[in-house]
Amino acid sequence: MTKKIAVLPGDGIGTEIVEQAVKVLKALGEDFEYEYADVGGVAYANHGHPLPPETLALAKEADAVLFGAVGDFKYDTLPRALRPEQAILGLRKNLNLFANLRPAVCYPELVSASTLRPEVVSGLDLVIVRELTGDVYFGTPRGRREAPDGPFKGAEEGFDTMRYSRPEVERIAHVGFRTAMQRRKHLTCVDKSNVLETSQLWREVVTEVSKQYPEVKLDYLYVDNAAMQLVRAPTELDVVLTGNLFGDILSDEAAMLTGSIGMLASASLNEKGTGLFEPSHGSAPDIAGKNIANPIATVESAAMMIRYAFHMDEQADRIEAAIRKVLSDGIRTGDIWSEGCEKVSCSGMGDAIRAA
Amino acid sequence: MTKKIAVLPGDGIGTEIVEQAVKVLKALGEDFEYEYADVGGVAYANHGHPLPPETLALAKEADAVLFGAVGDFKYDTLPRALRPEQAILGLRKNLNLFANLRPAVCYPELVSASTLRPEVVSGLDLVIVRELTGDVYFGTPRGRREAPDGPFKGAEEGFDTMRYSRPEVERIAHVGFRTAMQRRKHLTCVDKSNVLETSQLWREVVTEVSKQYPEVKLDYLYVDNAAMQLVRAPTELDVVLTGNLFGDILSDEAAMLTGSIGMLASASLNEKGTGLFEPSHGSAPDIAGKNIANPIATVESAAMMIRYAFHMDEQADRIEAAIRKVLSDGIRTGDIWSEGCEKVSCSGMGDAIRAA
Ligand SMILES: CC(C)[C@H](C(=O)O)[C@@H](O)C(=O)O
Ligand SMILES: CC(C)[C@H](C(=O)O)[C@@H](O)C(=O)O
Numbered sequence: 001m002t003k004k005i006a007v008l009p010g011d012g013i014g015t016e017i018v019e020q021a022v023k024v025l026k027a028l029g030e031d032f033e034y035e036y037a038d039v040g041g042v043a044y045a046n047h048g049h050p051l052p053p054e055t056l057a058l059a060k061e062a063d064a065v066l067f068g069a070v071g072d073f074k075y076d077t078l079p080r081a082l083r084p085e086q087a088i089l090g091l092r093k094n095l096n097l098f099a100n101l102r103p104a105v106c107y108p109e110l111v112s113a114s115t116l117r118p119e120v121v122s123g124l125d126l127v128i129v130r131e132l133t134g135d136v137y138f139g140t141p142r143g144r145r146e147a148p149d150g151p152f153k154g155a156e157e158g159f160d161t162m163r164y165s166r167p168e169v170e171r172i173a174h175v176g177f178r179t180a181m182q183r184r185k186h187l188t189c190v191d192k193s194n195v196l197e198t199s200q201l202w203r204e205v206v207t208e209v210s211k212q213y214p215e216v217k218l219d220y221l222y223v224d225n226a227a228m229q230l231v232r233a234p235t236e237l238d239v240v241l242t243g244n245l246f247g248d249i250l251s252d253e254a255a256m257l258t259g260s261i262g263m264l265a266s267a268s269l270n271e272k273g274t275g276l277f278e279p280s281h282g283s284a285p286d287i288a289g290k291n292i293a294n295p296i297a298t299v300e301s302a303a304m305m306i307r308y309a310f311h312m313d314e315q316a317d318r319i320e321a322a323i324r325k326v327l328s329d330g331i332r333t334g335d336i337w338s339e340g341c342e343k344v345s346c347s348g349m350g351d352a353i354r355a356a
Numbered sequence: 357m358t359k360k361i362a363v364l365p366g367d368g369i370g371t372e373i374v375e376q377a378v379k380v381l382k383a384l385g386e387d388f389e390y391e392y393a394d395v396g397g398v399a400y401a402n403h404g405h406p407l408p409p410e411t412l413a414l415a416k417e418a419d420a421v422l423f424g425a426v427g428d429f430k431y432d433t434l435p436r437a438l439r440p441e442q443a444i445l446g447l448r449k450n451l452n453l454f455a456n457l458r459p460a461v462c463y464p465e466l467v468s469a470s471t472l473r474p475e476v477v478s479g480l481d482l483v484i485v486r487e488l489t490g491d492v493y494f495g496t497p498r499g500r501r502e503a504p505d506g507p508f509k510g511a512e513e514g515f516d517t518m519r520y521s522r523p524e525v526e527r528i529a530h531v532g533f534r535t536a537m538q539r540r541k542h543l544t545c546v547d548k549s550n551v552l553e554t555s556q557l558w559r560e561v562v563t564e565v566s567k568q569y570p571e572v573k574l575d576y577l578y579v580d581n582a583a584m585q586l587v588r589a590p591t592e593l594d595v596v597l598t599g600n601l602f603g604d605i606l607s608d609e610a611a612m613l614t615g616s617i618g619m620l621a622s623a624s625l626n627e628k629g630t631g632l633f634e635p636s637h638g639s640a641p642d643i644a645g646k647n648i649a650n651p652i653a654t655v656e657s658a659a660m661m662i663r664y665a666f667h668m669d670e671q672a673d674r675i676e677a678a679i680r681k682v683l684s685d686g687i688r689t690g691d692i693w694s695e696g697c698e699k700v701s702c703s704g705m706g707d708a709i710r711a712a
Contacts, residue, residue: 085550115587120471136492136518140505142553147521149496157521158557162492164515165508192601194441197498201514227583227609228617231471245548249605253583261584 002031003310006062008039008055011075011084012283013293013346014068020295020350021066021302024322027354028306028315035062039091040070040084040283050087056094064309065091065276066302069283084283092132097268097275098168099175100130100247101304104234104254107263109327113336114259116231124258126237127183129176130247131169132268135198136162137244162198164243169205171271176206176241177213186217186238190226190246202243223250230254255280262294262335265301267308277305291345294333296323299353322356329356358387359666362418364395364411367431367440368639369649369702370424376651376706377422377658380678383710384662384671391418395447396426396440396639406443412450420665421447421632422658425639440639448488453624453631454524455531456486456603457660460590460610463619465683466692470615472587480614482593483539485532486603487525488624491554492518493600518554520599525558529565531625532597536572542594543572546582546602558599579606586610611636618650618691621657623664633661647701650689652679655709678712685712 005025009018025032037043037055044050050070059065070084080086091097106114106124114121139161147157180187189206191199203220210218221229223246229237230253242250255261261281269275279297287293300323307316331352332341344352361381365374381388393399393411400406406426415421426440436442447453462470462480470477495517503513536543545562547555559576566574577585579602585593586609598606611617617637625631635653643649656679663672686697687708693699700708 080550080556083550089551115473115476115589116471117473137551139515144553144557147519150521152521152524155521155523156557157519157524158552158554159495159517159519160552160554162516162518163503163513165503165506165511165513167511168508168513192604194436194439195445195493196514196516197500198514198516200436201500201512224604224608227605228612231587231609231612233471246605248548248580249583249602252580253587253609256584256587 002033003063004033004035004061005305006058006065007034007036008059008065009036009068010040010070010283011042011072012069012285012288014070014283016289016291016346017279017293017295017298018066018068020346020353021298023350024299024319024354025302028318030312030315039067039087041072041075043087044075044078044082044084050082050084051090056090059091059095059276064274064305066305067276067278068298069279069281071283072285089137091276092268093138095276096133096270098131098133099172099269100132100266101179101269102128102130102251102255102264102266102280104128104251104258104264105260106258107260107327110260110263110336112338114257116257121234121257121259124234126234126240126254127179128240128242128247128251128254129172129179130251131172131243134164134168135244136160139163162196164198164202166201166205169202170209173206173209173241175269176239177209177216180216180239181213184238185215188226188237188240189218189220190223190240190242190250191220192223192246194222206241226250227253230257251280260336262333263296263300265297265304267304269308274309277301291347292334293346294335295346295350299323299350319353322353325356326352358389359419360389360391360417361661362414362421363390363392364415364421365392365424366396366426366639367398367428368425368641368644370396370426370639372645372647372702373635373649373651373654374422374424376702376709377654379706380655380675380710381658384674386668386671395423395443397428397431399443400431400434400438400440406438406440407446412446415447415451415632420630420661422661423632423634424654425635425637427639428641445493447632448624449494451632452489452626454487454489455528455625456488456622457535457625458484458486458607458611458620458622458636460484460607460614460620461616462614463616463683466616466619468694469692470613472613477590477613477615480590482590482596482610483535484596484598484603484607484610485528485535486607487528487599490520490524491600492516495519518552520554520558522557522561525561526565527627529562529597532595533565533569533572536595537569540594541572543574544582544593544596545574545576546579546596546598546606547576548579550578562597582606583609586613607636616692618689619652619656621653621660623660625664630665633657647703648690649702650691651702651706655679655706675709678709681712682708
């Protein structure tokens, strides 16, 4: 059966990197249908909204969404509701993409690109399982008001609500433990339960759910300590299970540790296991249109897409093997280039992976 | 006039490290009075509460508080309201310690202790200015309830309120800009204003206050990006101004980058500029009582205390010079020891600094 892929390149380098991923997907010779739509700044420019109704409708009916990146300096002065990032938040909420998987892997060929010592990052292979539709990101009430109480009563204040309910934590905990079962069977629950009520419920529920996964070793870190452990000994971590806000911070920190941020993909999944697949990096407007961006994270996102949403493990393995071959052949885009390697453009990298 | 110092050693290594700081302070020959009180787990054990009324009263009437560390495995099963950390939160709130300064400095002698490459951390010298009495740490309402609305309406949920008011942001922003004026005149405002209402007000107010400090270069980072920049190029940062929760995470990350976590002190100040001074590390119950802990962070906290609370800059400089001399003489506790250096105990380090 034909699989319909909603292709949302977005802004900045989005178009170039997504094109390489589509090129590689086409080379698989599978029955995929590609439908493109605007998202982010370009959608605002063309349709007056970063997530136009047609784009959302397409994303909903497609079997999976392949997403580039959004954001550009020129949209920074727009009111927040019209800014490119709102498209991401809108897609997550409307498609119910509650489970975000962000692997952070240090490719052996790229150890020298990390700012950490090689012995600290080599072998790094962890995945952050981040809840993506709850927490203070979406909690209501929120807004501006006069402080109703406290030492600054009457003053103007901004406020948000952090909240997590039991079933909400349960479903992401299951994703975390199932992910751990397919990996090194070690899950680290990250929260701030020494301070936050929300985190206390989080830890309680994760502990309960863990009983259904007796083989998985469960431990706990407060988020501040987790931010330290990522720097101190990141290879000791396997699966990190955390909420939306802490996951945002820790997944970026973890990605940067690897030195391979141009290589890291992410999957945002709903109950049905389909979802949205995008590189972990941003839209890099400063290098857009120059054909020098690194498309590997997006190609890897396409691999995650066909693995998670289409259950095409073999084809996903083929793409990942091709990426590894190209790397071991010494082919590099500028961001990961080092002495002795062959420097290629964005499309050159896409061609090399397709060929491999 | 006699300055009264409330000495609260706390748990774990607290007693040994605070003793070295007191030893060094006494060597200054100033008119200081020391009054000791229990705090944390030991206070719970002796008085049934981690912050007994007598301890709080002493802390309030003293000219400054010298704090060790709190926490021990044996108190982990207590209800949260009785756990050692509550003493810290209680002192912050009751003494109105809204401004937390956490320097992260990479001592040249200790570059090799960092997990980051020497060229990335050498010269690192930043300070996190963290708001300490607001945010989701103290915001009400908070608790457990049935979800009043949303997709999980009716389910058990944990919730907290993130909030900041205009005057609350103003006063910490002034601390941030004044700190920047005494340093490299560069302030980075860290928030999550692309998502949170609280952060939007935060950024707005910081931008307004910046007009009073035209010499300070102001830039902005989202907290996820800040977590990355700390790993990528931490020496580009000077003063990082942020809220309570983000400051908790980023200051621990920054401290760990330096490889010198046993060396880093922190100051928590109120409107009057007095406050509480403590090492940035924890109570390390695993090595308590062995006389092997590194007391330098606590000695440095004592230096910060007399500088900020007593305005004794010259004496503070003397202590800091003594620490530097001991380090350049190759004297090290076990945690920072490397080949060719002389290994000393906790009290041995205290003696060496006093002598210097
Ligand atoms: C763009 C922003 C809203 C988003 C987030 O905070 O989740 C991004 O940082 C991410 O991690 O995908
Ligand atoms: C112990 C805990 C409550 C505290 C905090 O979260 O502020 C600690 O992590 C710190 O940073 O001083």
